[in-house]
Amino acid sequence: MDITGTAQHEAWRARALPPVERLREDLWSVPVPIPHGGLRYVTAYVLALPGGGLGLIDTGWDSDEGWTALSDGLAALGGSVSDVRGVLVTHLHFDHLGLAGRVREASGAWVAMHPADAGIVASPVHRDPAASVAAEVAFLVSLGADPDEATADVGPPEHHAPFSRMALADRLLEDGDVADLPGWRLRAVHTPGHTPGHLCFAEERTGLLFSGDHVLPRISPNISTMHNGLADPLRAYLASLAAVAGRGEPTEVLPAHEWRFRGLASRTDELAAHHEHRLAELLTAVRGHPGSTPWELAAHLTWSRPWDQxxxxxxxxxxxxxxxxxxxxxxxxxxxxxxxTVPTWTAAVR
Structure with missing residues (x-):
């Protein structure tokens, strides 16, 4: 795998925000900070449209700092938020969809997502913070969590209020659809796993792949079950990895985090191998601790820090x-x- 986003990579090593970059005559990357967590920023991609106007792929975390970064980034390339005509959202997470509503209010732009993620964002449970919290707590209890621990981990409804107000989709993009951004051939590639409706965008004129969170150069995206998610998200993710790799090597991969790179097939192989290693470790834990819940088994796996932290x-x-x-x-x-009601797991007899 070759690092092509060298300025992004250097900024990452320096724990700094990377610069706004012009990637092509008609394409820029704008980093939008994430206020907490290890990802630091999301990259919004800005596409110039013939005859005027801009398109966006992802928008960033909804905060005043994020709004300023996006606005200043657009100004640095000679535009403004009011120039945005359409927003393509790779998936429903707050660091990707968060600012879409403010962009739409300022510009009148449409917002497009896959129906699976759009349906979750629009669902009555998701739009109601108290109902959302109750559903997540109940789901964690079904995985073996103590109700009080689950409640503490999920947090109060007021912490979830911003997520309940995320922008609803104006347009839906199914697998294979071409986005309505003149001058571009951005074909939606449905890559479920990280979320049910995650989309990559394959640009057919240039060979670029906007990979969202599906394929990142350094970290493995979180593949988790959810109360309103896929029944077997890891199976869907591994199938999506193989499908993306099977499309052939793009000229460059433009992910939503970290840095741009070349060598998609090599990276998808690494990600698949990572999960196979994880599956083997988990099977060993099940054999060593039969009759355990997912909550209990997680404590027997290798993580980036001690489990009690x-x-x-x-x-x-x-x-x-x-x-x-x-x-x-x-x-x-x-x-x-x-x-x-709370499943426990044992190794199958063979």
Missing amino acids: YERRMRIFAVTETDAHLRLLASRGLVVGSGS
């Missing part, structure tokens, strides 16, 4: 990721769930 959203991601791997092991016939 995991709490809140980090612990939720770890447990739901463990559950996603268990479901794939089950679909391969390697583990068996108890079938109770």
Whole structure:
């Protein structure tokens, strides 16, 4: 894999925000900061349209700092938010969809997503912070969490209010659709796994691939179960990896985080191997601790820090990721769930 976003990579190593970059005559990258967590920023891609106007791929986290970064980035390339005609959203997460509503208010731009993610954002549970919290707590309890621990990890409804107000989609993009941005041939590639409706965009004139969070150059995107998600998200993700790699090598991969690169097939192979290693580690944990819940099994896996330091959203991601791997092991016939309200897992007898 070759790093092509050298300025992004250098900024990452310096723990700094990378610069606004002109990637082609008609294409720029604008970093929009994320206020917490390890990802630091999301890259919004700005596309010039013939005859005037701009298109966006992803918008950034909805905060005043993020809005300023996006506005200043557009100004640096000679435009403004009011020039935006359309917003393509790779997936429903707040660092990608968050600012779409403010962009639409300032410009009248349409917002497009895959129907699976658009449906989640528009669902009554998602639009109601209290209902959203209750659903997530109940889901974690179904994975073996103590109700009080689950409630503490999820947090109060007021913390979820910003997510409930995210922009609803004006347009839906199915797999294979071409986005309505004149001068570009951006074909939607449905890549479920990270979210049910994750989209990559393959630009057919230039050979560029805007990969969202589906393929990142350094980290593996979180693949987790959700109360309103896919039944077997890891199986969907691995199939999506193979499908993207099978499209052939793009001229460059433009991800939503970290840095641009070449060598898609090599990176998809690495990501698939990572998950196979994780599946093997989890199967060993199930054999060593039969009758355990996903919540319990997560504590027996290798993480980036000691398990007792995991709490809140980090612990939720770890447990739901463990559950996603268990479901794939089950679909391969390697583990068996108890079938109770809170399933416990044992290795299948072979």
